Amino acid sequence: MRISVIGVGYVGLVTGACFAETGNDVVCMDIDKERVKGLKQGVIPIYEPHLEELVKNNIKEGRLQFTTDIKKAVEHGLIIFICVNTPQDGDGSADLQYVMNVANDIGKNIQKYRIVIIKSTVPVGTCHKVKDAIAKELKKRGADISFDIASNPEFLKEGVAVEDCMKPERVVIGVEHERVEEILRELYEPFIRTGAPFLVMDVKSSEMTKYTANSMLATRISFMNQIANICERLGADVMMVMRGIGSDSRIGPKFLFPGVGFGGSCFPKDVRALINTSQGCGYEPTILEKVMEVNEQQRALFAEKIISFYHGKLKGRKFAVWGLAFKPNTDDMREAPSIEVVNALTKNGAFCNLFDPKAMDVATSIFVKNKNIRFGKNQYEVLKGADGLILMTEWLSFREPDFDKIKSLMKTPVIFDGRNQYNPRSMARLGFKYVCIGRPMAH
Ligand SMILES: NC(=O)c1ccc[n+]([C@@H]2O[C@H](COP(=O)([O-])OP(=O)(O)OC[C@H]3O[C@@H](n4cnc5c(N)ncnc54)[C@H](O)[C@@H]3O)[C@@H](O)[C@H]2O)c1
Structure with missing residues (x-):
């Protein structure tokens, strides 16, 4: 399958390399010129176990390319993954400027049917905002080109990102049409052969799933830290309590x-x-x-x-x-x-x-x-x-x-x-x- 990945950070680079490893033809695009220049020469901008060999091998096999050219990326992939950063804004909300910039760029450059998938962690409703932004650009151009959007949150953990990506515990997708579900099922098939669930839901629930997962895990940590602070004052050993529960x-x-x-x-x-x-x-x-x-x-x-x-x-x-x-x-x-x-x-x-x-x-x-x-x-x-x-x-x-x-x-x-x-x-x-x-x- 022809795939484009926009944003080549922890998530985008791992995603692109893993999809290339299973035989797909992947183009990764980033606005960071230095990063792309380095990647073309096999220089990995982050430390992540096994990533370097995966990237180098797939560049050598001709299945993984890097570019700063958004036009090339939109032209290349039937599926376009948005993997850009969504940092925290001043008020605690997710800053969506990078996601929306990509949405506008896709709208400006799209020439034929594409599936735009948001892998970045984004608040409920963002996929629909991306859809509106692409449609608005198309309208400006007077172009009548169909496209689909989908949500596909990423659950990889830094430090074991390649392993998580190759063997996910589950894949979650939020779609509006069955045709998108079928294509994504095919794309993920090599990763879930061992029976990991492929969970299909509506777009909003998919977006919410990612936030709920991270919030649940964070809650467990803060909960145990409180228990530790109580143990400390009482002379109990939290490590024993942890095993006990x-x-x-x-x-x-x-x-x-x-x-x-x-x-x-x-x-x-x-x-x-x-x-x-x-x-x-x-x-x-x-x-x-x-x-x-x-x-x-x-x-x-x-x-x-x-x-x-x-x-x-x-x-x-x-x-x-x-x-x-x-x-x-x-x-x-x-x-x-x-x-x-x-x-x-x-x-x-x-x-x-x-x-x-x-x-x-x-x-x-x-x-x-x-x-x-x-x-x-x-x-x-x-x-x-x-x-x-x-x-x-x-x-x-x-x-x-x-x-x-x-x-x-x-x-x-x-x-x-x-x-x-x-x-x-x-x-x-x-x-x-x-x-x-x-x-x-x-x-
Ligand atoms: N890092 C993780 O462990 C992890 C895990 C799951 C989900 N996520 C989510 O995935 C998303 C990406 O996270 P990350 O850690 O990979 O971010 P990152 O900061 O490592 O990488 C983001 C990349 O996007 C690029 N970018 C920004 N705007 C662009 C544009 N308009 N066009 C092309 N490229 C652009 C940046 O240059 C950068 O290289 C975030 O929403 C994050 O919350 C991250």
């Missing part, structure tokens, strides 16, 4: 890990956008509002925990920070809790030595103006002379580090664990002061 099949074990809160390019902005949408239709979504409030508090609480450990005297103290990305296996630092925690410490006069296995370039640009920050070459180098080690992202290489080496490098053996990665009793035995989330301190 996660083995209940009605609850399940996923997304129950307490920590410094959720971040990334999706959960915070999507929950805020749903709050905004809900308020816009006259309904106060109190649960969602609290989910965000708890999440923001959780980062601040962790920073406060570190500050109060030193009785508020942070001036001149040195911290090693392990992990900056909002989660492991990505270099994405959008809304990463590490940013807030590091800024809170340096604002109080501390120095932070940062290390992340993949997000160092991104971190350099984020902290460029912060004079109290240094960047380390590896996870041990940043520990030299440190008053404390702060774990912010649970990368695999931080899970079972050489604790003797850590201790020998640090000035004082103190670990602040924002992801509950280590065992408090082992930490005490090894001679560390260990501060984590929702667990009693071992002595």
Whole structure:
């Protein structure tokens, strides 16, 4: 099938590469000239496991092309996927300017029947806005060309995006006509051979499904963070409680890990956008509002925990920070809790030595103006002379580090664990002061 993908970020690049891998002829278009220039030479602008080999291989096989030419992209694909960013606007709503720019461009360039599919996460009603915008451009041109729109929200997770795309747990599509359903069923057939459900619904329900999924997952995290904060005050161990409830099949074990809160390019902005949408239709979504409030508090609480450990005297103290990305296996630092925690410490006069296995370039640009920050070459180098080690992202290489080496490098053996990665009793035995989330301190 001939497919075009507009917007070649985390979602667009993975989508384009995976569709090319199953034999489709894919053209990916982006307005970012540098990005497209690099991609043509096989330079991948983001870190995502297995993506580089997938992109390079499909370029070599001639199934994957990159362009900045929207006309070429609209001409190429029977199916056009819109995968551009939908960032948060000032009032918390989703900023749809990029989606609508693409809709206008499609309307200006469409020459024959096309199916326009919105993969970007967009508020209920956006697909219909896109349809109206294309129709308006066609009317301006006096052109009588038919087209269909559909919603096909993306559920991939950064860090395992290629795997999620190749083996989705489900595919959701929102369509207005059966003909579109048939074509999309054919396109997705290789990905759902093992029996993953292909769920067909109306466009609005499909748009709403994506926001509901992210809001539900965010709710579980904030819920468990509250439980952790209660456990901490009562001397209960939240990790035990988590296992105790996660083995209940009605609850399940996923997304129950307490920590410094959720971040990334999706959960915070999507929950805020749903709050905004809900308020816009006259309904106060109190649960969602609290989910965000708890999440923001959780980062601040962790920073406060570190500050109060030193009785508020942070001036001149040195911290090693392990992990900056909002989660492991990505270099994405959008809304990463590490940013807030590091800024809170340096604002109080501390120095932070940062290390992340993949997000160092991104971190350099984020902290460029912060004079109290240094960047380390590896996870041990940043520990030299440190008053404390702060774990912010649970990368695999931080899970079972050489604790003797850590201790020998640090000035004082103190670990602040924002992801509950280590065992408090082992930490005490090894001679560390260990501060984590929702667990009693071992002595
Ligand atoms: N990142 C994720 O894990 C994830 C998962 C599921 C859904 N989503 C949703 O998918 C969408 C894309 O997210 P992302 O993380 O891939 O974004 P991104 O910021 O990584 O990439 C967006 C790309 O779109 C390009 N773009 C913007 N305007 C354009 C235009 N007019 N024409 C062509 N290209 C244009 C940008 O240059 C950029 O390369 C968002 O709505 C997001 O909420 C993201």
